[in-house]
Amino acid sequence: MKAPSVAMPRKSVSAALAYAVLTLIGILFLVPFVWLFLASVNPSASLAVTVPKSPSLANFKSVFTSDTTLTPFANGLLISGGTGILTMVSAALAAYPLSRYNLRFKRPFMYTILFATGLPVTAILVPVYALFVQLNLLDSFFGTIMFMTATSLPFAIWLMKNFMDSVPLELEEAAWVDGASALKSLRTIVLPLMLPGLGVVGIFTFILAWGNFFVPFILLLSPNKQPAAVSIYQFFGQYGSVAYGQLAAYSILYSAPVVALYVFISRFLGGAFNLAGAVKG
Template sequence: MTATLTVAPAPGAAVVEQRPRRHVLGITSPRKLPTWILAHLALLLVVVAFLAPMLWLIFGSLHADSALTVELGGRWTLGNFVAVMTPETLWLPLLNSFLLSAGTALLTVVCAALAAYPLSRYSMRFRRTFLYTIVFSTGLPITAVMVPVYVLFATFAITDSRVATILFMSATSLPFAIWMMKNFMDGVPVSLEEAAWTDGAGWFDSLRGIVLPLMAPGLAVVSIFVFVQQWGDFFIPFVLLQSPEKQPASVSIYTFFSSYGAVAYGQLAAFSILYTLPIIALYGVLSKALGGGFSFAGGLKG
C-alpha cells in the first residue's frame, strides 16, 4: 500500500503551472524549424542566382564552341583567353578603365573629405536640408542629364578628353560619397582634435593629421565604392569618349557583338572573367581595411 501526500497551496499564493521542458537539438527548436528552412531556402536561391552566371562564364570561356548553352561534353580549350589577351582587345582597355576609375576615386575621396568635414564638425543652419539634397540628388538617373552634358562638352571642345571625363564622373560620384564620408567622420570623437586646436592647429591640419588617419577604413570603403562603380560604368565613357584607344573595357566589350547579330560567346566569357579579376584582387587586398573598425587606441588627449 502506497501513501500519496498532496500539499495544497497556501491561501493567496500564486499557482505556477509547470510545463514540460522543450529539449533543443542542435541550435533550433522544433517550433522554429520551418522558419529556419525557409531562411536557408531563400539564401540558397540567392546563391544560385549569383552562381549560375558565374558557372556559365567559367564553362563558356573554356569551351571551344560556346553558345547560350554550354555542352559539358564538348571540346575544352584555352583558346578564348589567348584570343582576347592582346594589347588592343584587353590590356589597353583595362589600362583606360584603371585610369578613369582610379582618377575618379582619388578626386572624389579628396573632395568628399573636404566637404564632409564642415558638415560633421560645424553647426550650420541649413545642414540637414543640404544633406537631404545630397541624398535626393543620387536618385537622378545619369541618362537624364547626358544630353545637356554632351552639348556642354561639345561647346567647350572637351569631348574625347580623359581629364574632362574624370571630372564629370567625380561629380556624379560626389553626392553619395559625401554622405558616406560624413557618417564615417561622425564616428571620430571631437575630443581627439581639441588638443591640436589648443596648440594652434587649423581645421586642415586637424583633418589631415587626426581625422583622416583614424577613419582609414572609411576612406577605404568610399574609395572602393567609387572605384567599383566607375569600373563598371558604360554610359558616360561611351558618350564622352569617341576614340577607341581611350575607351575603357566596359565599352570595348561591345567588340564581341558583331553588327549582324553574331556573338563570340567564348571570347566574351573569357574577357568578362579577366575584366572582373582586378575588382576581386582589390577586395582581397583591402579586405582587412574593410573588416576593421576605427582604431582610437592611439588617440590621446593631452
C-alpha cells in the first residue's frame, strides 16, 4: 500500500532538492579528508591541498622503517590491547552474577553503572595524576592500563550484562545439575554462545583506548613509552617545520586499525547499535 501521490511533480522536485543538499553536505565532509590522502602520497607535501607531481609511497615507507614511528605503534598496541583484554575478561566475570543471580542490589548497581558511563573522565585525570605521583605509578604502562580499564568498565559491564541476558538460562541448568561451577558454566556454555557480544566489548574498548590522547599524554612521561596518538600531536603541535607528507601517512596508518575494526564490528558483529545499546530509549 503506497500513499496516494497527490502532488507527483512537487514530490520529485523536493526529492531532487534533498539529493542536492545531501550531496553538498557529503562534499563538505569529504573535503578535509582530501588533503590527508593527497599529502600522504606526496613526498614534498605542504599544508595546502595540491595534486602531487610525482605521487609515491615514499612517506609510508619512511614511516615503516623508522624506530621513532614504530615504537609508538607498539606502545599503543600494548596499552590498548592490555586495556581491551583486561576490560573484556573482568566485565564478563562481573556480568555473570548480574545476569544470572537474584541479587538485591542489582537494580541500584546497574543504575550506578549507567550513571558512571556519563561521568566526564577528563575531569578525573587531575586527581589521578596526583594519586599516581604518590603511588609511584606515573610513567608506567601498568598504571595507564589500569586507569583506562577502570574507566572503560562501567560501559563494558552494562553491555556485557545485556548480551548475557539474551543467552537462555535453560542451557545452563543442565550443567548446574551436573555440578558445574559458575565459572565453568560461564566458560563452557555462556561465553561461547555470546562470542559476538564478547567481541564487541573487547574491540570497542580497544578502539577507544587506541584513539585516546589525553590519558597517555598526562600519565606517560617518557617519549619512548608514548603511543601513536601522542607522537602525532608532538609532531604537528610542538615542532615548527614538519614533514607533513610523512605525518599524513602516519595518521592514515594510525587510523587504519580503528577503521578496519569498526567495519568488522558493524559487518560481522551486529552493527554499531549493539554499542549504542544504551542510547535507544
